[in-house]
Amino acid sequence: MLGLIFTTLVEMVEEKFSPEMADEIITEANFPHGGAYTAVGYYDFDEIVTMVTLLSQKTNIPPEELIRAFGTYLFEGFTETHAHLIDGKQSLFSVLVSLDNDIHQQVLKLYNEASLPSFRVLDQTENVLRLEYTSERHLEPLAVGLIEGAARFFGHDNLGIQQEKVSDNTTIFIVTI
Ligand code: HEM
Structure with missing residues (x-):
């Protein structure tokens, strides 16, 4: 890591x-x-x-709560240390849909040995995004905290995040704004 x-x-x-x-x-x-x-x-x-x-x-x-709080803290940090990766993004959903193909791709260019999860968009409406997280590191609480940090950054106060476990390494996040 x-x-x-x-x-x-x-x-x-x-x-x-x-x-x-x-x-x-x-x-x-x-x-x-x-x-x-x-x-x-x-x-x-x-x-x-x-x-x-x-x-x-x-x-x-509890560890989950600490990791979640850390996710939010981490996103705040990214908005300073890696502002260029977020600059062009206009909304929470535009950040979340661009994780695999853009943001984390660029992270990998900067840090070749980074171990990154995969975030696949299952479907999206104006207010609801279903995002499939796959990682052997099981950092769901970190993802939740990062999403909460990003939501705060874009000024959302009514964020909802539901989780559905699909398999050992995969969880679906249903993000509602
Ligand atoms: C500018 C925005 C972002 C940057 C610069 C960034 C960068 C990174 C970096 C450096 C790592 C660690 C890689 C390693 O340890 O080897 C990481 C991991 C991770 N990122 Fe991002 N990230 C960003 C946004 C997000 C957002 C919005 C999410 C929300 C879902 C997210 C979810 C994760 C998760 C869950 C991990 C942990 C690794 C795993 O689960 O396997 N990231 N990211």
Whole structure:
């Protein structure tokens, strides 16, 4: 997983909890690299699971909730660090329909070893979009948080997200605005 994801998670923990909490987690996780993440490096996916598990134990907040909040935080970060990928987009749905063919394609050009999910548009009306998420990393809560972050960015207050599990690696998101 791309280092940027880890550096952003550490930043969120520092900001929303405390710098001490971030230090504690990194120390207890006892990673070989000592937690010195660089944004353009790549690290084991398991490390994010370890950090979220530790944070959940210390805060008594369920991991899913932490990952979802992180998704929203991450999207806010992307609007600054990767503004050019969102600049041309006029709406939440235009971001979501362009993930596979545009946004994440460009991410892959920037970071060749990024491990990205697939988002297939099943159907779309003015207010409802059905999006099929496939990933072996099972980051549904991250996707929900990212969608919520994007919805906030485009000024939606009445967002709804329903989930239907299709198979082990696939979930359909029904996004309503
Ligand atoms: C400018 C917008 C975006 C950028 C720059 C971006 C970039 C990235 C990057 C760098 C990763 C990590 C790849 C890795 O760790 O190797 C990632 C993963 C991911 N992205 Fe995006 N993304 C954007 C928007 C979105 C949005 C709106 C969604 C909402 C559905 C989304 C869903 C995900 C998910 C769920 C993952 C985790 C990997 C997985 O599930 O397998 N992304 N994205």
